[in-house]
Amino acid sequence: MTAKQGIALVDLDEGGVNRAFRKDVLSGLSQPQKAVPARWLYDDAGSQLFEDITGLEEYYPTRAETEILRAEGDTFRQLIGEGRAVVEFGSGSSVKTPLLLSAIAPGAYVPLDIAGDFLRESSAALAKKFPGLPVYPVEADFMGEVQLPSEVRGMKKLGFFPGSTIGNMVARTSVDLLRSMRATLGGTEADRPLLLIGMDLVKDASVLEAAYDDAKGVTAAFNLNLARRINRELEGTLPVESLKHRAVWNDDFARVEMHLEAQRDIAFTVSGESFAMQKGETIHTENSHKFTRRSANLLLLAGGWTPLKRWTDSQGRFSLILAEASEHRDAP
Template sequence: MTKGLSLVERDDQGVDRAFREDVLRGLRQRPKATPARWLYDDAGSELFEDITGLEEYYPTRAETEILDTRGADFAELIGPGRAVVEFGSGSSVKTPLLLSAIAPGAYVPLDIAGDFLRQSAAALGEKFPGLPIYPVEADFMRDTQLPDEVMPLKKLGFFPGSTIGNMVPRTAVDLLRSMRATLGADVGESPMLLIGMDLVKDRDVLEAAYDDARGVTAEFNRNLARRINRELDGTIPVDALRHVARWNDEFARVEMHLQATEAIDFIVSGERFSMAEGETIHTENSHKFTRRSAFLMLGAGGWTPLKRWKDSAGRFSLILAQATEHRDAP
């Protein structure tokens, strides 16, 4: 059973208002930068699904291994009957493993890419015909009102794939707090969160994962420029942008950029911009964590870690946390 809901604010032309505002703000600043979530329109989401199957891209295989082998742990610690609220459209591989393990009472995927959201929800509905599914088209970076049907249920937030690493720490902590509010931590429901966090490792392994030999990640990155051109009346010369992925050791993150191979001028939503040769638009971060930094971030976001699992090669972690009760400072 699938019932959908859309909470995305659009203008008279059907354009996501937040997308326009973020892109224009990011192109005006120096250095230029845009939030990573705008990489994931329907085309970007499909390209990312392709990325997850690449030889160089280890996170999906590592996380899937954990979900596949630790089902009994999840069932014991999480228990049955919770509404699983997934922040992002459900993975065709990972999400069914979790749903099969814990016997949920409902499933609520939240995603801003509406068509991809509905497709993934429909596919999961075929695999779990008795499970109530309520896809919500929304920006999960903000507090979201869940469907009335799931409000009486306890909640489990599911945030796989180390998407939390796409954000700078301040934004990541804000998101964790927003998730806490969305899941109803302040109304006594004691929600849980199962979250993926990628681990610090060899630089060559990390850079290869974000700059694959087939160039799929490059197309995923350049798709942002195509989206801007399509939705915001842009004239960005996509062929003059090359994909760059590099490890920033100071901030423990892989950075993705679109770099101009020549001086270019273009228009977006009627506003003129230029880039010098070699100048970049910073499109994504992928922060990597240690146990200490992961737990510190969760604590700052209002979550208490309960259990941490790693894959057999020690490349990736899944952490189960519970909303921290509000207490007066000592």
């Protein structure tokens, strides 16, 4: 079975630019603390750079999560059952997604991602690994409710959100996303969907900062790619050579923060609007919140999901949680 051509649900302007990207960048650069939402790090180049990050020595989350997926396949099959449509929020990793699909024997696979070329490439590669599995890629921003392909709407659903991407958002945005996932997956009160979600755990600050500032500079390239994307897609003039990647642990908020720091006073334009940064000023590009068992459960419950089962890797660094949609979609 080859991957279907796919559905594109991204709102582009007459010049082919994602309207939400332009809006978020212009709004974020206008704030006292300049910031751009982390999801815009993942254009095709950014998605490939992140795949490179997952293989780095310092970046433990992928190895830890893969360990859980390898070890708990039988348990996943028992709890999730066969024949569900797996809806992955973000294009599948070449390692993690096949492990889950092999374990639970799904009826279909629907990857959702905003990076269209990367989505189609990863979907085609996965379809080759699972020739009997229908694959329906959907190019969409999964931060809001997404209409799934008609072929899977009547099937039981499992949402798959690995990698602790949920940690990239502040709490209110995470809750909104979890609720929109609930709406995307649908289901009934008698047949509620499931969600298998990765959440990274609080640990020593030195380990966390190294994971987001590797010695080879791949994470720095990933962060700086956002500035290049702004220049390319939004007619920006950001002096990339005058920006430096920074990753710091913020203990008050239990998160690693990524920033682009100006190394000198700079002035630039984006989509015709003028901006300036003083030396030392930053653009906040990503949060990576880390969780305890209690904070993870609280977030899921606020988002309309009831935790059922939790797994951690052998070193207690990372968790995978299986949750069921709560009885009421607007559960507090």
